[in-house]
Each structure stands twice: as structure tokens, then as C-alpha cells.
Amino acid sequence: MTSIIRARRLIDGTGAPALKDAAVVVEGSRLVTVGPAREAANTRGETIDLGDCTLLPGLFDAHTHLSFNYGDDLIGSSRGMPPEVRALRAARNIRRDLKAGITTLRVTGEREFLDVTIKKAVEQGLIPGPRLVIATRGLAATNGHGGETPGNAVDGPDEMRKAVRTNLRRGADLIKLLVTGSVDSPGGHFNCGFTREEIAAGVEEAHRGGKKVGAHSVRPEDIKLCIQEGVDAIEHGHILDDECIAMMVERGTWLVATLAIAIDEHVLAKDMELNPTFADVEWLPRRRAARESYRKAHQAGIRMACGTDAMHAQMAYELESLVGAGIPPMDAILAATRNAAQLCDIDHLVGTLEAGKLADVIAVRGDPLATISAMRDVCFVMKEGRRYDTLSPE
Numbered sequence: 001m002t003s004i005i006r007a008r009r010l011i012d013g014t015g016a017p018a019l020k021d022a023a024v025v026v027e028g029s030r031l032v033t034v035g036p037a038r039e040a041a042n043t044r045g046e047t048i049d050l051g052d053c054t055l056l057p058g059l060f061d062a063h064t065h066l067s068f069n070y071g072d073d074l075i076g077s078s079r080g081m082p083p084e085v086r087a088l089r090a091a092r093n094i095r096r097d098l099k100a101g102i103t104t105l106r107v108t109g110e111r112e113f114l115d116v117t118i119k120k121a122v123e124q125g126l127i128p129g130p131r132l133v134i135a136t137r138g139l140a141a142t143n144g145h146g147g148e149t150p151g152n153a154v155d156g157p158d159e160m161r162k163a164v165r166t167n168l169r170r171g172a173d174l175i176k177l178l179v180t181g182s183v184d185s186p187g188g189h190f191n192c193g194f195t196r197e198e199i200a201a202g203v204e205e206a207h208r209g210g211k212k213v214g215a216h217s218v219r220p221e222d223i224k225l226c227i228q229e230g231v232d233a234i235e236h237g238h239i240l241d242d243e244c245i246a247m248m249v250e251r252g253t254w255l256v257a258t259l260a261i262a263i264d265e266h267v268l269a270k271d272m273e274l275n276p277t278f279a280d281v282e283w284l285p286r287r288r289a290a291r292e293s294y295r296k297a298h299q300a301g302i303r304m305a306c307g308t309d310a311m312h313a314q315m316a317y318e319l320e321s322l323v324g325a326g327i328p329p330m331d332a333i334l335a336a337t338r339n340a341a342q343l344c345d346i347d348h349l350v351g352t353l354e355a356g357k358l359a360d361v362i363a364v365r366g367d368p369l370a371t372i373s374a375m376r377d378v379c380f381v382m383k384e385g386r387r388y389d390t391l392s393p394e
């Protein structure tokens with residue numbers, strides 16, 4: 001089956017300027033041609049003419065979780081919930097993601113290996129959802145962020161090695177370490193749970209298994225520790241000083257930006273309910289620094305991907321936030337497409353619209369390079385050659 005999808009503009013995700021009056025030709029699950037519409041004029045097949053829309057690669061949410069949604073849950077609200085209920089919520093959340101044009105999720109920590117189950121369910125066609133790149137359990141110090149979650153706590157280099165190996169055995173595509181504290185961390189929110197030796201052991205085991213390490217790290221001192229020990233991606237990294245930025249440039253460390261969640265008033269209010277003293281200690285310093293940190297990181301040429309941190313279906317909000325911080329619209333879009341695919345080591349398959357790659361294609365009404373909010377108006381979603389914009393809302 002061949003489909004010809006035409007639109008007024010095409011952003012191929014390679015960084016090339018938008019192409020006017022473009023078409024992609026899809027055969028089965030693959031893109032066979034990408035280029036000017038006139039070149040596809042003689043191709044036989046089903047023609048889908050989207051008019052004044054922009055074709056783009058399927059989006060990545062490069063930092064998310066499955067079973068809670070920041071839009072309607074508190075961060076702690078999935079605690080104590082039966083696993084079956086969490087699985088159903090995960091299915092709801094990822095369906096929303098897919099309908100919003102997000103065709104790949106990088107899941108940065110999920111309890112009890114739920115992400116393994118959900119990934120299989122999607123691959124087997126049991127539920128519609130994006131492709132999942134999964135960290136399985138996020139690993140934390142007993143007194144660190146996430147350390148109370150059953151199975152997450154890891155203390156000492158030996159336990160770290162064992163935990164990384166267990167995650168890899170269960171199917172982890174990346175390893176997630178929780179380094180800086182957060183709303184749920186006892187003994188001070190802004191603590192660093194892990195020692196240098198623990199981080200080093202985790203990185204060594206992950207790299208021996210051929211996988212990258214992403215570290216939840218927010219404060220400069222924790223970020224530097226992670227970079228020095230070979231962590232591949234700084235998750236959040238809301239407070240970057242000049243030394244952090246220089247080290248990330250030198251080492252080629254990734255920044256996984258999560259800006260919308262840091263500046264969102266609703267999320268702040270929800271976290272204040274959970275822990276009233278939290279705002280002064282962590283959120284306010286993060287919020288004050290985040291835009292400037294990301295703008296400087298972008299200017300320095302740090303490799304950047306971005307995610308919502310479980311605000312499902314809200315990648316447009318993240319892109320708007322990045323553009324609001326001074327990042328050009330094209331570079332924000334690249335952070336959610338090509339760059340994220342590189343971060344996930346699947347850029348040979350997805351992340352750009354190029355002949356031979358999997359047909360993850362979306363379209364938005366209007367021109368997101370002129371008005372980034374156009375990314376909210378997704379009117380076409382294809383993942384591996386199958387359409388999902390026609391899914392019912394829930």
C-alpha cells in the first residue's frame with residue numbers, strides 16, 4: 001500500500017530549511033521519498049492532501065513517565081495504587097501522547113517494570129501508543145529522590161552494579177540515576193543522594209551493556225559530579241553555571257530540557273500541596289534559573305533534547321517554553337525530533353523525514369517556524385505507516 005501525503009510545508013528534522021509544497025511517499029511502514037510535491041506527481045497510491053499544514057517527523061517526548069499525568073495527578077498520587085490501575089492509566093496517557101503527534105517516548109523511570117509490560121503491549125498491538133525507549137526502574141539512594149519507591153533504592157557501588165544489571169536484564173534501553181533530591185526526598189530536598197563511587201559504578205555497568213545513562217540532576221555541583229563520572233545525559237539540568245556548560249561542551253554531554261514543568265503554575269501549586277516548604281528550597285531556584293540556563297546551553301552548542309516529565313500530550317507546551325526562553329523554533333523542533341532520536345540511539349530508524357526511515361510522520365496546521373503554538377494543532381499522525389489521528393479521543 002502506497003500513500004502520498006502532501007502539504008504546504010515540510011520540516012524534515014535534519015536542520016534544513018522548511019520545504020514549500022512538499023510530499024512524502026510511504027510504502028508499508030517506510031518512507032520511500034521525501035521532497036517537492038511535483039516529484040511525487042506520478043506516484044500511484046492513496047493521496048492525502050493536507051493543504052495549509054506542515055509535515056514534520058513524529059515527535060519524541062524525551063523525558064516522561066507512564067502511569068501518572070502531571071495534568072491531573074500529584075506526583076505521589078500513583079503511590080499505593082494497584083499495578084493494574086497504573087497499567088490502565090499508562091495506557092490512557094500514552095494514547096493521548098500518540099494522538100498529540102508524539103510517536104516515541106523515552107521513559108525515564110517507572111516502578112515495578114511497568115514500562116516493560118506496556119512496551120510489549122504496544123509492540124504486540126494490544127494498545128495504541130508511541131514506541132517506548134525505557135529505563136525500567138529509576139535508581140536512587142535510600143534517602144534520595146525516588147528512594148522510597150519499592151525496588152529503586154540502591155546503596156553502595158556493589159548494589160549499584162547489581163541494580164543496573166537487573167535493569168538491563170529486564171530490558172532497559174537506558175539507565176536512569178536520580179542524583180539531585182526532589183519533593184519526596186527526606187533530609188532536605190536539594191541533597192545529592194549518591195556518592196561519586198556509586199555513580200561511577202552505575203555508569204561503568206551501563207556502558208559495558210552498551211546503554212547510556214541519564215541522571216536527574218539539577219544543581220551545578222551534582223551536574224559536575226555526573227559529567228565527571230561519564231553520565232551521558234543531564235536530565236532537567238535547570239541550574240547550569242558556566243563551568244557546567246563548559247564541561248558539557250567538552251564532554252559532549254546531553255541536556256534533556258524539561259522547561260514547561262519547571263515554570264508551570266499548576267504543577268507548582270500541586271507540589272506545594274504535597275510539600276509546602278518545597279517551593280523555597282527547590283522549585284523557586286529552579287524556576288528562576290531554568291530559562292537562562294537553557295538559553296546559554298543552546299548558545300554554547302550543547303546537544304539538547306526535551307521532554308514534558310509526564311505532562312502527557314503536552315510537547316507543544318514544552319516547545320513553546322523553549323522558544324520563550326530564546327531558543328529558535330527550528331532548534332526547539334530538532335530537540336524534539338532528530339536530537340532525541342540520536343540520544344535514544346535510534347536515529348537510523350526515526351527522528352527525521354528521510355527516505356528509508358520508518359514512516360513516523362505528523363502534520364500541524366499552519367507554520368510552527370512562524371508561530372510555535374501551531375504545534376498544538378496536530379491534524380495528522382502516522383507511526384510506522386499506520387494512522388492514529390483517527391483514534392477516538394479516549
Ligand SMILES: [Zn+2]
Binds near residue numbers: 108
Ligand atoms: Zn522525570
